[in-house]
Amino acid sequence: xxxxxxxxxxxxxxxxxxxxxxxxxxxxxxxxxxxxxxxxxxxxxxxxxxxxxxxxxxxxxxxxxxxxxxxxxxxxxxxxxxxxxxxxxxxxxxxxxxxxxxxxxxxxxxxxxxxxxxxxxxxxxxxxxxxxxxxxxxxxxxxxxxxxxxxxxxxxxxxxxxxxxxxxxxxxxxxxxxxxxxxxxxxxxxxxxxxxxxxxxxxxxxxxxxxxxxxxxxxxxxxxxxxxxxxxxxxxxxxxxxxxxxxxxxxxxxxxxxxxxxxxxxxxxxxxxxxxxxxxxxxxxxxxxxxxxxxxxxxxxxxxxxxxxxxxxxxxxxxxxxxxxxxxxxxxxxxxxxxxxxxxxxxxxxxxxxxxxxxxxxxxxxxxxxxxxxxxxxxxxxxxxxxxxxxxxxxxxxxxxxxxxxxxxxxxxxxxxxxxxxx
Amino acid sequence: xxxxxxxxxxxxxxxxxxxxxxxxxxxxxxxxxxxxxxxxxxxxxxxxxxxxxxxxxxxxxxxxxxxxxxxxxxxxxxxxxxxxxxxxxxxxxxxxxxxxxxxxxxxxxxxxxxxxxxxxxxxxxxxxxxxxxxxxxxxxxxxxxxxxxxxxxxxxxxxxxxxxxxxxxxxxxxxxxxxxxxxxxxxxxxxxxxxxxxxxxxxxxxxxxxxxxxxxxxxxxxxxxxxxxxxxxxxxxxxxxxxxxxxxxxxxxxxxxxxxxxxxxxxxxxxxxxxxxxxxxxxxxxxxxxxxxxxxxxxxxxxxxxxxxxxxxxxxxxxxxxxxxxxxxxxxxxxxxxxxxxxxxxxxxxxxxxxxxxxxxxxxxxxxxxxxxxxxxxxxxxxxxxxxxxxxxxxxxxxxxxxxxxxxxxxxxxxxxxxxxxxxxxxxxxxxxxxxxxxxxxxxxxxxxxxxxx
Numbered sequence: 001x002x003x004x005x006x007x008x009x010x011x012x013x014x015x016x017x018x019x020x021x022x023x024x025x026x027x028x029x030x031x032x033x034x035x036x037x038x039x040x041x042x043x044x045x046x047x048x049x050x051x052x053x054x055x056x057x058x059x060x061x062x063x064x065x066x067x068x069x070x071x072x073x074x075x076x077x078x079x080x081x082x083x084x085x086x087x088x089x090x091x092x093x094x095x096x097x098x099x100x101x102x103x104x105x106x107x108x109x110x111x112x113x114x115x116x117x118x119x120x121x122x123x124x125x126x127x128x129x130x131x132x133x134x135x136x137x138x139x140x141x142x143x144x145x146x147x148x149x150x151x152x153x154x155x156x157x158x159x160x161x162x163x164x165x166x167x168x169x170x171x172x173x174x175x176x177x178x179x180x181x182x183x184x185x186x187x188x189x190x191x192x193x194x195x196x197x198x199x200x201x202x203x204x205x206x207x208x209x210x211x212x213x214x215x216x217x218x219x220x221x222x223x224x225x226x227x228x229x230x231x232x233x234x235x236x237x238x239x240x241x242x243x244x245x246x247x248x249x250x251x252x253x254x255x256x257x258x259x260x261x262x263x264x265x266x267x268x269x270x271x272x273x274x275x276x277x278x279x280x281x282x283x284x285x286x287x288x289x290x291x292x293x294x295x296x297x298x299x300x301x302x303x304x305x306x307x308x309x310x311x312x313x314x315x316x317x318x319x320x321x322x323x324x325x326x327x328x329x330x331x332x333x334x335x336x337x338x339x340x341x342x343x344x345x346x347x348x349x350x351x352x353x354x355x356x357x358x359x360x361x362x363x364x365x366x367x368x369x370x371x372x373x374x375x376x377x378x379x380x381x382x383x384x385x386x387x388x389x390x391x392x393x394x395x396x397x398x399x400x401x402x403x404x405x406x407x408x409x410x411x412x413x414x415x416x417x418x419x420x421x422x423x
Numbered sequence: 424x425x426x427x428x429x430x431x432x433x434x435x436x437x438x439x440x441x442x443x444x445x446x447x448x449x450x451x452x453x454x455x456x457x458x459x460x461x462x463x464x465x466x467x468x469x470x471x472x473x474x475x476x477x478x479x480x481x482x483x484x485x486x487x488x489x490x491x492x493x494x495x496x497x498x499x500x501x502x503x504x505x506x507x508x509x510x511x512x513x514x515x516x517x518x519x520x521x522x523x524x525x526x527x528x529x530x531x532x533x534x535x536x537x538x539x540x541x542x543x544x545x546x547x548x549x550x551x552x553x554x555x556x557x558x559x560x561x562x563x564x565x566x567x568x569x570x571x572x573x574x575x576x577x578x579x580x581x582x583x584x585x586x587x588x589x590x591x592x593x594x595x596x597x598x599x600x601x602x603x604x605x606x607x608x609x610x611x612x613x614x615x616x617x618x619x620x621x622x623x624x625x626x627x628x629x630x631x632x633x634x635x636x637x638x639x640x641x642x643x644x645x646x647x648x649x650x651x652x653x654x655x656x657x658x659x660x661x662x663x664x665x666x667x668x669x670x671x672x673x674x675x676x677x678x679x680x681x682x683x684x685x686x687x688x689x690x691x692x693x694x695x696x697x698x699x700x701x702x703x704x705x706x707x708x709x710x711x712x713x714x715x716x717x718x719x720x721x722x723x724x725x726x727x728x729x730x731x732x733x734x735x736x737x738x739x740x741x742x743x744x745x746x747x748x749x750x751x752x753x754x755x756x757x758x759x760x761x762x763x764x765x766x767x768x769x770x771x772x773x774x775x776x777x778x779x780x781x782x783x784x785x786x787x788x789x790x791x792x793x794x795x796x797x798x799x800x801x802x803x804x805x806x807x808x809x810x811x812x813x814x815x816x817x818x819x820x821x822x823x824x825x826x827x828x829x830x831x832x833x834x835x836x837x838x839x840x841x842x843x844x845x846x847x848x849x850x851x852x853x854x855x856x857x858x859x860x861x862x863x864x865x866x867x868x869x870x871x872x873x874x875x876x877x
Contacts, residue, residue, distance in 0.1 A: 030507075030508075032511070033513070033671075033675060034675060035511065036511050036512065036513040036514070037482065037508040037509075037510065037511045037512070037513065038483070038513055039483045039484075039485065039508065039513075039757050040483070040484050040485070040504035040505070040507060040508045041484070041485040041486065041487070041504065041756075041757060042485070042486045042487070042500050042501075042504060043486075043487045043488070043755050044486075044487065044488040044489075044490065044493065044497070045472070045488070045489055045755075046489065046490065047470075047489065058464075059465070060464065060465065060466055060467075061466075061467050061468045062466070062468035062470075063468055063469070064470065064471065064489050064490075068469070071469075072468060075467045075468065078540055079465035079466075079467055079540060081540075082455075082462045082465055082540060082541075082544045083462050083464070083465065084461045084462060084463070111507075112503060112504050112507045113507045113510075115507075116507045116508060116510055116511075117510070120510055120511050123511065132676070134675060134677065135675070169676075173797070173798055175677075175797060240458065240459060240561070241603075242597070242603065244603075320452075320466065320468060320470065321466060322464050322466060352793040352795075352802075353791070353792065353793040353802055353804075355791045356790065356791045356792065356802070356804040356824060358602070358822060359603075360602040360603040360604070361602050363822075365802075365824070365875055367793060367795075367800070367802060369795075385795075385798070385800060387802075387826075387875075
């Protein structure tokens with residue numbers, strides 16, 4: 001019996017069920033400012049989240065040292081008395097899918113000096129005419145997640161993750177930022193080259209207004225997904241009728257060629273994992289199929305509120321928080337694709353202010369940056385910062401997909417293509 | 424080992440370095456979330472952790488842990504990181520400041536840790552009931568309490584300690600008409616559970632605001648004379664002026680205010696301040712994360728930019744003194760230049776005088792926004808507002824934003840009210856770190872501003 005299983009069994013002596021969740025990690029950051037290494041930092045952290053079920057109610061507490069387990073158990077039992085009676089049960093399974101490519105030994109063993117060397121190499125690439133250096137961030141994460149329940153479940157996996165973000169400036173206004181993640185070593189030089197190209201492209205911009213074909217890059221898509229799409233398919237918001245799609249299951253919500261999947265089982269996927277934060281085995285799930293809303297994402301509690309089974313989408317930002325609903329790898333797919341090499345319209349890499357959108361009506365107005373006009377796939381000129389206005393629901397209903405699929409972020413899909421208005 | 428012993432031990436292990444500081448924090452936290460009149464979740468526990476920051480040959484290294492048995496490993500890691508960074512050293516140094524030993528301890532009237540969970544949940548349910556009585560569809564109430572003990576030591580001999588609670592009530596009121604609208608307000612103070620007494624007023628205001636949104640209208644996008652309230656004005660002081668005044672952004676050329684010190688950047692009626700000494704506002708700090716006592720810093724005086732916000736490091740680079748604005752999200756992060764509480768100083772007008780216009784728009788509340796510090800372009804969404812015609816409020820509005828450029832807006836403000844409104848509290852994000860801040864403002868009139876409505 002592992003220590004985790006022992007704690008879960010011990011807790012269940014005073015509760016009906018118990019679950020112990022543990023994360024331990026080491027993260028390292030190397031950051032440069034202008035042409036110098038600004039700072040390097042390393043964080044070691046380990047801690048436990050303890051959930052109990054008593055009389056159908058969930059209680060929670062967290063602790064960092066095993067000797068504080070007794071106090072945490074007492075707090076969890078005390079908080080359970082006030083929770084809503086949901087009659088959920090913690091995971092009792094011991095079978096999880098094998099997901100490859102989550103851990104890279106080289107990343108785990110990389111020395112701090114190697115990380116600094118990679119950032120220095122990126123700085124040196126950026127030292128060229130027309131480019132002003134700003135900042136580079138390289139992070140490395142090495143972590144382990146484990147869960148034990150009093151129902152006999154024990155699950156664990158290890159993960160490495162690297163992330164690189166170069167930010168470069170060209171001229172007075174053009175600031176370009178690129179970003180990518182990988183469970184292996186992220187391509188720092190490739191990203192730096194992309195950042196330099198984006199900065200040089202947007203150095204001199206021209207005003208552009210009116211209706212255009214929009215090619216929305218994955219950075220901009222992720223902003224809209226987090227602020228607008230995720231709440232639509234979150235079972236907790238659906239159960240409370242705070243999602244505009246709460247009554248749309250089985251109905252058309254997107255263009256009929258579009259399918260969207262939440263898939264934590266993809267090998268090497270950035271948000272892949274064998275199980276979620278409640279030890280529910282990972283599996284691929286259709287969210288939208290052929291334009292029709294196929295399912296919502298849920299954890300144990302929100303599924304109970306909705307009267308369904310969990311979809312295995314429980315996430316915990318930290319051991320100090322209870323699970324909440326989130327998406328893993330979000331795959332956007334369509335058989336019909338538009339070639340970026342023939343694109344004519346405005347490519348938008350960054351949007352800002354999606355959180356000000358109206359979630360009920362879908363109306364939004366977002367600032368755009370790192371954008372340019374293309375004709376037959378050829379760069380024409382950068383577009384001066386302005387505002388993209390539109391309706392998110394209408395965009396989904398008329399959405400077309402390009403052919404530039406990416407896999408270096410939790411959004412796994414190509415650029416979005418739709419008709420939009422710049423003001 | 425006590426907190427003090429751990430920090431002394433850490434510094435004693437720091438050999439062959441030019442400077443080091445060590446931080447330790449212990450936090451007791453409880454959060455309760457009430458949704459649809461039921462407890463959605465309760466979280467409670469204690470966290471403790473420490474870090475050491477080392478300066479060696481102009482390069483920094485920082486290492487942290489929540490495991491007290493790893494002191495030697497953590498110190499060794501910080502020194503190793505600083506040495507690795509010296510390949511391209513920043514040439515960092517610290518401005519000379521007076522070495523301070525200080526103890527700040529605040530005991531609230533009602534320590535939240537002494538209040539039973541039953542009493543807290545019942546209080547939230549009572550607040551929920553009062554909100555529903557205002558005619559809204561549903562409410563969400565977030566409550567959190569945190570008592571933080573914090574200690575800072577450095578190799579110059581500084582030893583500082585603080586202990587204070589921070590209590591938050593966050594209200595959301597939903598109203599379902601043709602669309603689902605939401606109003607949000609919060610009450611955040613360095614105080615104990617006595618804050619609950621004042622939370623009733625905030626809860627009622629949130630619900631009233633949402634109830635009115637059911638029949639609110641929209642205003643067409645266009646240019647209007649705009650009067651903003653304390654929430655929107657305070658946000659503008661923080662986002663549009665405060666961030667561009669942060670000296671780290673000045674040094675990298677990312678701020679629209681680079682090179683503007685001593686220059687006129689706003690109309691004469693504008694004066695603005697950052698003040699970390701304002702207790703019990705959420706941005707209060709007795710001292711910053713480099714051990715510099717907090718202070719009141721005048722940023723704009725009668726329209727002229729008179730200071731930036733500094734850490735000891737940026738102050739050394741710009742040959743001045745720290746303004747006590749070096750703050751970190753937690754001990755696990757490097758301190759960077761941050762605001763505390765920001766505000767525009769009051770003017771000499773009444774609100775009636777400000778709205779005495781043929782046509783104008785009042786914007787109240789703040790529900791999100793963005794600003795580009797390098798260009799000064801911004802867009803801030805209000806929660807509600809009023810259309811003003813011939814000096815009278817004629818139509819209640821919702822879903823309206825103000826957009827523009829900071830430098831132009833500061834020159835378009837022509838009047839401020841005598842009274843300032845309720846302070847707002849928020850979490851300010853920068854470089855992946857989040858710290859509590861506060862802001863407030865008098866009513867402020869901006870001529871010919873861009874309003875995004877329907």
